[in-house]
Amino acid sequence: MEVFETKASPQFPSHTDTSGIATAVLTSWSEGIADHRPEAVASHFTDNALFQGLDKKHGIGRAVITAYYDKQPAGLRAEFRILEHRRLSPDIVLAYAGVDFTFADGRVLPVHLTVVLQRSGRNWLISHYHVSKIE
Numbered sequence: 001m002e003v004f005e006t007k008a009s010p011q012f013p014s015h016t017d018t019s020g021i022a023t024a025v026l027t028s029w030s031e032g033i034a035d036h037r038p039e040a041v042a043s044h045f046t047d048n049a050l051f052q053g054l055d056k057k058h059g060i061g062r063a064v065i066t067a068y069y070d071k072q073p074a075g076l077r078a079e080f081r082i083l084e085h086r087r088l089s090p091d092i093v094l095a096y097a098g099v100d101f102t103f104a105d106g107r108v109l110p111v112h113l114t115v116v117l118q119r120s121g122r123n124w125l126i127s128h129y130h131v132s133k134i135e
Helices: 018-034 038-042 062-070
Strands: 045-052 058-060 077-089 092-102 108-120 123-133
Touching (some): 018 038, 018 092, 038 062, 058 062
Parallel strands (some): 045 123
Antiparallel strands (some): 045 058, 077 092, 092 108, 108 123
């Protein structure tokens, strides 16, 4: 299973760049969605991640996340903007983003996304994911 790994280089953030960490993880997440690779998307989450998607159901773990993204239609894209971010501890980053999910037919669904990112060695993984529609 693929796992996102941060590297101290111009294209990947250092472990001290909170905005860069969130951007890098969400970029890889959105690429997996665009490629319709549910297992690749789930690989960006911890094994015991708490996940709530737009279906309002919550679940724990990569199997739940893989099943959720497998149900999403081909051609779906996720474009995000980091709105807020902060470090909660040396190994925990909180990020709040605006995300536009664009369907193959051009429909756009704007949402708010909150993620908690957890460092595991050189990797940053999503340990908590909560998305909500913008009404």
